Amino acid sequence: MDVKEDEKKGIQSIESGFSIVKAVSLAEEPLTITELSKLCDMPKSQLYRYLISLCRIGFLEKGPDLRYSLGNELTSIGLHAMKKVDIRVKALPYIKKLNELLDDTVALAIWIEKEGPIFISWEESRKPININVRIGSVVPLTTSATGNIFAAFYPPEKTKELIDRELGSDQTERAALESLLTNVKKDKYAYTETHLPGITAISAPVFDQKNDLVASLSVIVLNGVLDSSKHSFATTELIKTAEELSSQLGYLHL
Template sequence: MNDESDGKHGVQSLEIGMGILRAMVNGQRSMMLKEIAAAADMPASKAHRYLVSLIRAGLVEQDPMSSRYDLGPFAMNIGLVALDRLDRVRLGLNVIAEMRDEINQTTALAVWGDKGPVIVRWERPRRPITVNVITGTVLDMLSSATGRVFAAWLPKKTVAPLIAAEIKAGDVPPDLKTKAGVEAMLAEVRRDGFATTNGFHRVPGVEAVAAPVFNFKNEITMTVLVVGVQGMFDVSADSEAVTSLKRHAEALSLRLGMHGEPKVPT
């Protein structure tokens, strides 16, 4: 069997295991072995073998007193992460739409991807001259406002390789060509609670400002940003755009369960 054919067939044992988990989820309570086997439509001996593996993986746990099975800590974690990701994006989309209506500028939402910050959605304003943002665009760490925000609050081990690569390539603002310069900029972003491109954007004539959104762990989970035409777009700290941006980012953070101060990266 070739790789393509094998990929189409999938892994049967994994599908059976997922069937057991589905039966437990649908049961909506802890269950005995015979109940799980009946719900999954398989012999109890077979269900037991799968349950042993699922327990080892943390997806299932068994109460030693009652012998009942229930979802394990890893299954709970998967559910919480999935809920967090679903809610944050949905709520974020609402926020950038509200911001667009409020300040009549291009707004966008970005999350952290494998290669850096990624634009997941943007909203077009009602004005004759606008800046379009392409969904799926991966942003630079040092020449984008969003990249600077993520760099300011993500763990250093996560962002350091990307920052080092950009500095080595040389296409960065003059004051960010050294580690000391970068650290000073990130400290300023953490102090102000937002970042701008300060006239140095990868696309000439574009200016952007971004603010962090934190989750219930007080960790950055995404950014909201505003993009406009340089010279026609005020990104000073007390401007309408920045004031609106920070207010919406803070409200969304509270909605996602943030409490206390943001976690400072180490």
């Protein structure tokens, strides 16, 4: 048998499984088996067997409404790949520079669809006691400095579902959040001392050449170590570093 001809054959089931995962990833919302059957041009009986396996290995997950969305294992694989993406590579010198200047933990977070803000890179402080940020950690939009940056600057249609999930129907908290985000937009930074007991964090937005938010740069320390006020040294340097990184990504400061 010709080797080249044999290589062309591949494994059809892997290709079919990928087409299913890709269809789910491109959808705006979770899909039913009927919708997937039409998108993938595959009979439900055959599709169902793929869905069982894809859910079993964590590439997809089946909700209580019987709709399918991307699973945690696939998100985890994506995060490992993201360690190599351009934003992380370009951000690393700025993270190290700010870390050396402040000697505090500095972290970078990006947005993952259906998950929210997730830390993808960090540089820890050299102090005897410091904050360890876990790569892949998801942070809330409403109660964390990093989350507040995305809630303020990321498209509302992307953040609405997560904010609704965190706040529920509490109108008082919604009003307080709107007021907070107004200040975040005006000051170009966010801070919190309440998300995790004993920890203070300040965060600033990072934009790209399209003027879109692509990341949040944060300084995370123990309470009482850092002045989180707008004109403090740490806040000023954080905002300055975030702006320098934004410029590196092509953002034009108007």
